[in-house]
Amino acid sequence: MSPDALRPPVKPMLAQARETIPGPGALRGGLAVELKWDGYRAIVFTPSRPGGPVLLQTRQGGLIQDRFPDLVAAASQLPPGLVLDGELLVLNGDGVMDFGVLQRRAAAAVPRTVRALAKAFPAYFVVFDVLQLEGQPVLAEPYERRRGWLESLFADHALSPPWTLCPSTRDPAVAREWLGTWTRAPGIEGVVCKGLLQPYRPDTRGWLKVRARETTEAVIGAITGTLGRPHLLVLGRYDSEGRLRHVGKTTGISPTAARQLADRLTAAAPGSHPWDGARFSAGWGTRDVLDTTLVVPDRVAEVSVDTARDRGVWRHPVRLVRLRFDVPVQDVQAF
Missing domain, CATH: 2.40.50.140 (Nucleic acid-binding proteins)
Incomplete structure (x- = not known):
């Protein structure tokens, strides 16, 4: 493992609000547009050595993997030394994304309650960035390259739910369609615009978000x-x-x-x-x-x-x- 390997807490890169989807020149290298999810921002760390702990960090830096044993168990699908940035979501009994139920799961502390909630309301993790591969940080790499590695990760390891790859597009018409139509579904609140040549800068509002x-x-x-x-x-x-x-x-x-x-x-x-x-x-x-x-x-x-x-x-x-x-x-x- 690299001596520079990432360890919690890692402050996530953030977005500043915009009223409309900007033009392609708004960010370095042109725009990629992703869906903006209405969940908990979280970062997943897989252990670099067998038997090490899987860690789930909140945006504020807290560790909550004990509240989501279903995600920890599903991390067996992931390779070691990996750090993923994404959105933690929970479905209610009707199979609909539910922020209130997500709050219940995140606040649960009694192990029996944690297990019962995990069984009744499964968690999902929508991945939209990779910060480390095989123990080597990749934050300085441009978004376009990180996205390519992320797509290969899902394909090479045949990742399946609860791990979900966030949709991404470079087509402005598709982005407008997402903002106008997809946001009618519970759990999707807008889009996030990222520059293709942007590195990942923790605690910096370098992306742009547009809420429906x-x-x-x-x-x-x-x-x-x-x-x-x-x-x-x-x-x-x-x-x-x-x-x-x-x-x-x-x-x-x-x-x-x-x-x-x-x-x-x-x-x-x-x-x-x-x-x-x-x-x-x-x-x-x-x-x-x-x-x-x-x-x-x-x-x-x-x-x-x-x-x-x-x-x-x-x-x-x-x-x-x-x-x-x-x-x-x-x-x-x-x-």
Whole structure:
């Protein structure tokens, strides 16, 4: 094994957001476009010597291979001294990619629970880069060459699920089709653009990501800031039983939108709001909570959202497009 062999933690290469798929000159050597998956970013390390441990590292550097014994067992398909970058996914009982179930598996700690979850909800690993081959790091090699090695790895070792090779294209028409059509399926939220001549640079936002977005409507149930100057909106939708269910929050709204809302929001009377006593997270995965004011839920916002959802809740902050004072709350799509 090379003395320079990679060991955890390895910080993954990252992507910066774009609104549209860029032209071929945006990154070095032209573009390759891959699907962007809605799972957990992870890096797999196979042992360089027989009997060594298989390691599964999160984006933050934690090791979670004990939570995914099914992937560890399937690593017997992989050659030694290999490091793969990809996305960890889990299917629910209906065979659909499910972020909520993935969270359950990643948080499980009791061995019996870990085994039961692995049996009920199998994990899959979508591979989109190779960082090391036969104990030798290949980060300095261009993406085009790394991709070729990755394709050969799958072909030479006849890799099968849970190992899946991420689709990649250099055809702009195919990339646009993926962004417009494939993202309708649960678990696919957009595309990632990579330069054919780019090396792999850990902890650098050298790639470009484009999330699929749609415009929809939701009810304003709470705000941060003040009634005179709201900062962001906490949104809800009514379910079939008439309950207002929390579905997400916006990014900070513009001064113009804040002025429009200032005369049209009414603070909810104590004990009258369906969210009385509720607390809203400041961000996905954080314990910080928002300081909110509940308002009478009689105003509608049109928002731009991506496809990352967990049981009807938008995981990423949404963007306010405009306020819809002309739309009654009963016309908003149900939860």
